[in-house]
Amino acid sequence: MLKRVLLVDDADFMLDMLQMLLSGAGYVIAGVALSGMEALEFLRTSLEEGEAIVIVVVDFHMPKLDGVETIRRIKALLPKVKILLISANSTLPVALKAKEVGVDAFIVKPFESKTLLEAVRKLSQP
Numbered sequence: 001m002l003k004r005v006l007l008v009d010d011a012d013f014m015l016d017m018l019q020m021l022l023s024g025a026g027y028v029i030a031g032v033a034l035s036g037m038e039a040l041e042f043l044r045t046s047l048e049e050g051e052a053i054v055i056v057v058v059d060f061h062m063p064k065l066d067g068v069e070t071i072r073r074i075k076a077l078l079p080k081v082k083i084l085l086i087s088a089n090s091t092l093p094v095a096l097k098a099k100e101v102g103v104d105a106f107i108v109k110p111f112e113s114k115t116l117l118e119a120v121r122k123l124s125q126p
Helices: 012-024 036-048 067-077 092-100 113-123
Strands: 004-008 028-033 055-059 082-087 105-108
Touching: 004 012, 004 036, 012 028, 012 055, 012 113, 028 036, 036 055, 036 067, 055 067, 055 113, 067 082, 067 092, 082 092, 082 113, 105 113
Parallel strands: 004 028, 004 055, 055 082, 082 105
Antiparallel strands: none
């Protein structure tokens, strides 16, 4: 089964970097979204079309709909999807909030490519 991934970040350069790393490692980038609302719309459409998304990589800090609320809504729509949260903020409250909303893995920016790839690899295991 192809490991389809959705990338969500409000920074184009970060989306480009994530896409390059993950597609180079054999993951299918199903889509990219610049906001939480865009991600939710993409996931609804994918669900209607029967296109399974296995992993969603989400930035913590985004305008309007932040990463936590985006994740909360994603989990309500797709409870089994795996979530990787990325954030420049590594404080305990952020980590606790992430766990509370159902984040499966959390990495802190800046990160090495091997850290990202290892986190995604673990999430893609059955």
